[in-house]
Amino acid sequence: MQQESPRRSNRERSDTTRAAILDAARGLFVAKGYAETSTPDIVSAAGLTRGALYHHFEDKKALFHAVAERESRDVAASIEQATADGLTARDALKVGGRAYFEAMREPGRIRLLLLDGPAVLGKHAMMAIDAANAQRTLEEGIAEAMAPTVVPADKLSAMASLLSAAFDRAALDIADGASTDLYAETIGTLIDRMVST
Incomplete structure (x- = not known):
């Protein structure tokens, strides 16, 4: 029973990170367009690392798809x-x-x-x-x-x-x-x- 809590917590953290990346990417894709938005822009806006972005999304195109x-x-x-x-x-x-x-x-x-x-x-x-x-x-x-x-x-x-x-x-x-x-x-x-x- 105690093991479920850390797993749920990890899942919640993962979902929160993914949502933060999506929100940051959406804002930049709308403001600057896909071509003018870079992955460093996205991770900076999300307050995360490139590793976090690439953990959730293969590349910028996959992120745009999401x-x-x-x-x-x-x-x-x-x-x-x-x-x-x-x-x-x-x-x-x-x-x-x-x-x-x-x-x-x-x-x-x-x-x-x-x-x-x-x-x-x-x-x-x-x-x-x-x-x-x-x-x-x-x-x-x-x-x-x-x-x-x-x-x-x-x-x-x-x-x-x-x-x-x-x-x-x-x-x-x-x-x-x-x-x-x-x-x-x-x-x-x-x-x-x-x-x-």
Whole structure:
């Protein structure tokens, strides 16, 4: 029983160190961009050693990947929270779209997920991050909204991918000053047309 406490303490210390590295890296990636951020900058901002960084992350790219994953999980959690209460599938897609726009207002999130993410990690890695967090629930939402029509899995995946791209483009435009209401309404129209076919 006494041996569990040091193990838990070591795990807690490890988790705290990892979180400190992620927080410092996120701040620098947002402020300076991936290319201009060095690992010495990150460990200095985190108040840790390079050894601590490399204990948790293979390199700067792996660290950026972890930051992007955490951001994507946070966005997905915001969407799930907004759509948790007894909505129809169609309304959940629309409410989820608005929740996505709100979640993407978090400072730096556009840069991390929509600009630097694809440039640093590549399209396939970002698609895998999205698939692990939001793609599956988006596919499920579309399938439920289109019931009783059964949509083949490949078509459902393509529909979710295209709708996701529309959300991303709208988030970029909103970040540049476009109306959130206008884009939410327009996405709603797109959803209505997509699921009524």
